[in-house]
Amino acid sequence: MTDTPTRRIKSKPVPLAAASSLEKTVPLRINGKQYFHNGDPNLPLLWFLRDVLRLTGAKYGCDSNTCGACMVLIDGKAQHACAIAVKDLARREIVTIEGLAGKNALHPLQESWIAEDAIGCGYCQPGQIIAAAALLKRKPDPGDADIDTITNLCRCGTYPRIRAAIMRTAAGKKA
Numbered sequence: 001m002t003d004t005p006t007r008r009i010k011s012k013p014v015p016l017a018a019a020s021s022l023e024k025t026v027p028l029r030i031n032g033k034q035y036f037h038n039g040d041p042n043l044p045l046l047w048f049l050r051d052v053l054r055l056t057g058a059k060y061g062c063d064s065n066t067c068g069a070c071m072v073l074i075d076g077k078a079q080h081a082c083a084i085a086v087k088d089l090a091r092r093e094i095v096t097i098e099g100l101a102g103k104n105a106l107h108p109l110q111e112s113w114i115a116e117d118a119i120g121c122g123y124c125q126p127g128q129i130i131a132a133a134a135l136l137k138r139k140p141d142p143g144d145a146d147i148d149t150i151t152n153l154c155r156c157g158t159y160p161r162i163r164a165a166i167m168r169t170a171a172g173k174k175a
């Protein structure tokens with residue numbers, strides 16, 4: 001009796017791309033430099049800044065688009081980096097607190113923050129300064145009502161000193 005030849009079934013090779021099918025290259029312009037994100041395009045910008053670039057000025061607070069601790073400038077507007085995916089940021093201009101001063105040592109707002117002793121524990125302050133920078137860009141001479149539109153939270157209650165620092169910057173006062 002002859003053995004019936006068994007048919008060998010060739011298993012299909014698993015495409016190498018399977019594990020990285022979500023990966024895309026996203027060009028990102030941050031603080032005047034060009035970067036490329038190779039990975040999950042849905043990664044929130046906050047984690048690209050903090051974990052990949054080690055720009056830790058933008059803070060992780062509520063993670064729900066509310067507190068403002070993660071704020072950065074995107075095309076000059078203050079936005080929450082926890083709530084925007086890198087895939088939506090190609091060809092946008094992103095500025096973090098680390099890049100706000102440009103080539104100068106400090107931005108005028110940072111000088112005013114020091115002069116008015118605006119900082120408590122400091123956690124919320126990068127986001128507060130970014131929000132103030134966006135406000136002064138659209139309202140160079142803001143009134144109280146304009147400053148009230150900044151909704152960033154501060155658990156240390158430094159709001160009056162932040163207000164004074166914004167007013168000082170708008171008035172062009174030196175420290």
Ligand code: FES
Pocket residue numbers: 059060061062063064065066067068069070071080081082083
């Ligand atoms: S951590 Fe982004 S708004 Fe609070």
Ligand code: FES
Pocket residue numbers: 119120121122123124125153154155156157158
């Ligand atoms: S300075 Fe502490 S949370 Fe604002």
